[in-house]
Amino acid sequence: EADIYQTPRYLVIGTGKKITLECSQTMGHDKMYWYQQDPGMELHLIHYSYGVNSTEKGDLSSESTVSRIRTEHFPLTLESARPSHTSQYLCASSGGRNIQYFGAGTRLSVL
Amino acid sequence: SQKIEQNSEALNIQEGKTATLTCNYTNYSPAYLQWYRQDPGRGPVFLLLIRENEKEKRKERLKVTFDTTLKQSLFHITASQPADSATYLCALGSSGGGADGLTFGKGTHLIIQP
Numbered sequence: 001e002a003d004i005y006q007t008p009r010y011l012v013i014g015t016g017k018k019i020t021l022e023c024s025q026t027m028g029h030d031k032m033y034w035y036q037q038d039p040g041m042e043l044h045l046i047h048y049s050y051g052v053n054s055t056e057k058g059d060l061s062s063e064s065t066v067s068r069i070r071t072e073h074f075p076l077t078l079e080s081a082r083p084s085h086t087s088q089y090l091c092a093s094s095g096g097r098n099i100q101y102f103g104a105g106t107r108l109s110v111l
Numbered sequence: 112s113q114k115i116e117q118n119s120e121a122l123n124i125q126e127g128k129t130a131t132l133t134c135n136y137t138n139y140s141p142a143y144l145q146w147y148r149q150d151p152g153r154g155p156v157f158l159l160l161i162r163e164n165e166k167e168k169r170k171e172r173l174k175v176t177f178d179t180t181l182k183q184s185l186f187h188i189t190a191s192q193p194a195d196s197a198t199y200l201c202a203l204g205s206s207g208g209g210a211d212g213l214t215f216g217k218g219t220h221l222i223i224q225p
Contacts, residue, residue: 035215042115043155043200043215059214090154098143098204100213102154 003027006091006103013081014111021076021106023091029101031094032074036060036087037105043090049074081110113139115216117201123222124191132186132219134201139214141203144177144184149198149218158199159186191223 004025013019025032030051035043035058045058049068063085064078074093078085088107092100116135124130134144143162147155161168161177161184168175174187188195198220202213 040217042217043213045213092154097160099145099157099160100155101157105152105154107152 004091004093004101004103006089006106008106009104010107010109012109012111015080015082017081019078019081019108021089021091021108023074023076023103024072025074025093025101026072027093027095027101028071029093029095030071032068033092033094033100034058034064034066034074034076035090035092036062037090038087047076081108083110086110113137113203113214115139115201115203115214117199117216118219119217121220121222123224126191126193126223126225128191130188130191130195130221130223132199132201132221134184134186134216136182136201136203139182139203140179141205143204144175145202145204145213146173146175146184146186147200147202147215149200155200155215188221193223193225196221196223 007022032049034047037043044060046060046062047066049055055066064076066076088105090105091103094100114137145160146158149155159175161175172189176185198218200218201216204213
């Protein structure tokens with residue numbers, strides 16, 4: 001069982017609200033990732049980090065932002081949620097073997 | 112552009128039989144390939160990794176093959192059980208540079224019938 005946690009598991013929120021999706025891992029991994037996944041579709045990388053104070057955008061353009069102030073914590077923020085942001089957001093971390101460990105995900109619905 | 116293809120339709124297999132899932136890719140030269148299992152509403156769970164210079168990897172009832180000439184990987188589950196029912200994702204990775212972020216296929220939904 002991977003030690004990576006995402007909160008909340010489910011979030012229903014109105015348009016225009018600011019939200020932060022939390023992700024924490026206790027494995028001491030330097031690399032962390034955020035993926036977006038729609039039902040029946042593939043995961044798309046939206047952000048990643050090599051370590052503290054390192055953040056990069058992924059392959060899929062996203063209006064969200066991330067920060068990495070501590071090794072174990074990699075939160076994702078949407079300043080103004082829109083219905084197009086409705087999706088599942090998955091956080092992952094990786095050690096030295098390129099294997100990624102995923103959290104359970106946050107299912108976001110923006111009304 | 113890079114493309115990963117997995118069986119788009121659900122695969123129904125009788126319990127006890129071997130399930131074989133296919134992953135084909137184009138416009139990509141991966142250094143390694145991984146298979147993950149994803150259950151509904153959950154994040155993917157790592158199963159196996161195979162490198163470009165390896166032909167086959169085994170782990171308990173699981174076997175993965177990797178043919179870089181055909182640009183294909185096959186994932187086998189022997190003596191399949193209903194508990195093996197899930198979506199199985201193929202993911203490609205490159206060595207060096209980037210974030211080592213994986214490129215995932217859409218997955219194949221496997222159903223093991225009792």
